[in-house]
Each structure stands twice: as C-alpha cells, then as structure tokens.
Amino acid sequence: MAARALINIPKGAKRGDIVEIKTLLSHPMETGFRTGADGQLVPRDIIEKFVCTYNGEVVFSAELHPAIAANPFISFTTIAMDSGTFVFAWTDNHGETQVQTARIDVA
Amino acid sequence: MARRRSRRPGSMWRSTLLACLALGAASAVAQDARKSGFAYMGPDTQAMQKDDLANPGMLSALDGEALWNAPAGASGKSCASCHGDATASMKGVAARYPAYEATHNAPVDLAGRINLCREGNQQAPALPRESREAIGLATYIGQQSRGLSIAPPDDPRLTPFHEQGKALYTQRMGQLNFSCAQCHDENAGGHLGAAPIPQAHPTGYPLYRLEWQATGSLQRRFRNCMAGVRAEPYSYGSPEFIALELYLMDRAKGMAVETPAVRP
Numbered sequence: 001m002a003a004r005a006l007i008n009i010p011k012g013a014k015r016g017d018i019v020e021i022k023t024l025l026s027h028p029m030e031t032g033f034r035t036g037a038d039g040q041l042v043p044r045d046i047i048e049k050f051v052c053t054y055n056g057e058v059v060f061s062a063e064l065h066p067a068i069a070a071n072p073f074i075s076f077t078t079i080a081m082d083s084g085t086f087v088f089a090w091t092d093n094h095g096e097t098q099v100q101t102a103r104i105d106v107a
Numbered sequence: 108m109a110r111r112r113s114r115r116p117g118s119m120w121r122s123t124l125l126a127c128l129a130l131g132a133a134s135a136v137a138q139d140a141r142k143s144g145f146a147y148m149g150p151d152t153q154a155m156q157k158d159d160l161a162n163p164g165m166l167s168a169l170d171g172e173a174l175w176n177a178p179a180g181a182s183g184k185s186c187a188s189c190h191g192d193a194t195a196s197m198k199g200v201a202a203r204y205p206a207y208e209a210t211h212n213a214p215v216d217l218a219g220r221i222n223l224c225r226e227g228n229q230q231a232p233a234l235p236r237e238s239r240e241a242i243g244l245a246t247y248i249g250q251q252s253r254g255l256s257i258a259p260p261d262d263p264r265l266t267p268f269h270e271q272g273k274a275l276y277t278q279r280m281g282q283l284n285f286s287c288a289q290c291h292d293e294n295a296g297g298h299l300g301a302a303p304i305p306q307a308h309p310t311g312y313p314l315y316r317l318e319w320q321a322t323g324s325l326q327r328r329f330r331n332c333m334a335g336v337r338a339e340p341y342s343y344g345s346p347e348f349i350a351l352e353l354y355l356m357d358r359a360k361g362m363a364v365e366t367p368a369v370r371p
Contacts, residue, residue, distance in 0.1 A: 004170065024160065
C-alpha cells in the first residue's frame with residue numbers, strides 16, 4: 001500500500017505572519033540493524049531527506065537518520081509571503097521521493 | 108522536531124517487573140472511578156492523540172478508508188458496494204463488538220467480522236491479523252464510533268463467554284504468577300517501574316502505541332501483558348482472547364470510544 005502523509009498548514013494567513021507547518025508521513029524507518037524472525041538483517045528502509053519549498057524556494061530541510069522513530073513527524077515555522085504552494089518531499093535511502101503539496105492564501 | 112524512538116522496550120518492562128513484585132496499595136476499580144488509559148498519559152502524548160494531524164493512528168484510518176472503497180476478490184465488490192458510506196453505516200458498530208455470530212455458535216470480534224465479509228461476501232482471502240490492511244479497516248470502522256459510548260449487545264447467548272473472559276481476567280498466569288486483575292484492578296493507578304498501571308479499558312483500539320511504532324489491536328496489547336508476566340500468549344483471534352475482549356468491553360460499558368487512540 002502507498003505511503004500516506006498528513007499535512008497541517010493554515011489555509012489563510014496575513015503577509016508577515018509566522019505560520020506553523022506540521023507533517024506526518026507513514027514510513028517504517030527500518031534501521032537496517034534489526035534481525036527478522038529468520039535471523040537475517042532486515043534491510044534498511046529510511047527517509048534520509050525532507051525538503052519543503054514555498055513557491056519554489058527552500059524554507060526548511062532536514063536530514064533523517066536511523067534513530068528517528070517510524071512515521072516521522074516534522075514541524076517547523078515559516079513566514080507567510082505570497083499566496084502559493086508548499087511542496088513537501090521525502091526521499092528514502094533508495095533514492096525514491098514522495099511528494100505532497102498544499103496551498104496557502106496570503107492576504 | 109522529529110520524534111525519537113521509545114526508550115522503554117518491552118524487555119525492560121519485564122525486568123522491572125521482577126524487581127517490583129511488591130506493587131502499590133490495593134484499590135479495586137469502582138464503576139464510577141473508571142478512567143481511560145488516556146488519563147494516565149503525559150500531556151505530550153495526550154496532545155498527540157487529540158490532534159488528528161499529529162496522531163499517527165490516523166494514517167491507519169486512511170489506509171482503511173482506501174480499502175473500504177477498493178473492489179477486491181472474485182465478487183469485484185468493495186465494502187462500500189454493499190455498506191455505502193462508512194461514516195453512516197459503520198457508526199456505532201465497533202462499540203458493540205464482540206457480538207454473537209450464529210453461524211459459529213460463538214462471539215466474533217470486529218477483526219473476525221471483517222474477515223467474514225472478506226471471505227463470504229467479497230470472496231477475497233481473509234486479511235492476516237495485525238497486517239496493515241486488517242488494522243487499517245478495523246481502525247477506520249472503529250473511528251466511526253469515536254465519542255460514542257461502548258454498548259455491548261444485550262444478548263444472553265454471550266453470557267457464558269463473558270464468564271469465561273472474567274475467569275481468564277482473574278486467573279493467575281505465567282512464571283510470575285499474576286492475574287490481569289491484580290495489576291489492573293488491585294493496583295491500577297500505581298506504577299510498574301516508570302509505567303503507570305492503567306485500568307485496562309479497551310476504549311482506544313486499534314491504537315498507535317509509541318513502543319510499537321505502529322497501530323495495533325487490543326489483542327496485541329494482551330499479548331504484551333501476557334509476555335510481561337512470562338505466560339505463553341494466546342493466539343490472535345483465539346476464543347480466549349475474544350472472551351477477554353468481551354469481558355473488558357462489558358466492564359467498560361458506557362465509556363467513550365477513542366479510536367484511534369495513542370498510548371505510550
């Protein structure tokens with residue numbers, strides 16, 4: 001089944017407002033250090049990079065490591081500038097990227 | 108800020124138990140003093156449960172919603188083909204399971220009921236217990252009872268199974284020789300190492316447990332407690348677990364459903 005993401009941003013804001021953004025991605029964050037029932041190492045499967053752009057400009061990014069829990073929850077703030085789109089991208093250690101977008105209307 | 112892994116693995120729970128055989132003062136759980144496990148959690152974990160956009164259990168509910176609408180099996184039907192909009196048709200359903208299933212002459216739990224429909228009505232293979240799919244559907248159906256009172260069926264055919272559940276709940280088990288009641292009735296509100304001992308109300312299941320880093324069923328929780336006292340856990344969907352579930356639902360009658368809850 002596909003990974004799922006929950007994104008919480010205010011729908012509207014005034015220019016200059018500090019807005020809080022919360023993201024929650026369904027992901028096992030399998031460390032690569034654990035053994036399965038068969039005694040073999042369970043292959044690593046983690047998100048390594050998270051990037052958020054706002055109208056094309058990076059406003060937040062983070063590197064994730066095996067010590068981060070499953071279903072990573074990342075929250076941060078930015079300043080509302082113009083109406084437009086936030087793009088959220090999570091990239092795993094296999095190089096695959098999952099993208100989600102959200103709109104904000106700035107008055 | 109990202110969440111850290113839990114620092115309280117199950118093995119520690121077990122060693123703490125060995126060191127703390129003398130538990131706190133006895134206090135039986137009176138009907139009106141019933142408290143959900145929510146009440147014993149720290150403010151951070153409570154906040155996580157209350158915010159639908161931070162509660163990871165909601166990811167399982169989304170899985171369930173997608174499955175609800177996806178055709179499966181030889182029938183080519185989805186759950187929605189027969190049951191329509193779950194927000195209407197499944198409202199209050201989880202609050203009254205386990206229920207008596209005449210074709211089995213025994214109660215079935217919600218996970219079992221879903222699989223009866225998978226196999227009988229959708230003509231699709233049963234979903235393995237605790238699989239992402241099975242937990243997703245049960246979470247989505249459970250969510251439709253959120254805020255409603257637990258309302259076990261008033262069905263005399265269930266009485267012997269209720270009695271069986273009560274007997275299991277009060278029976279000592281495992282190498283450490285504890286009954287569920289000794290912790291959850293006599294020592295509820297006390298501590299086991301750092302963990303508060305809740306009253307074991309099944310109000311939030313399936314729920315997201317930080318220690319699991321996943322959404323899991325009430326029976327998974329039972330298995331944790333049984334392993335904690337070094338008893339051989341019953342298997343998923345076993346008559347023993349369904350009887351225990353039935354007894355705990357009766358014991359929590361009238362309390363509000365929280366699915367999907369969050370627990371440490």
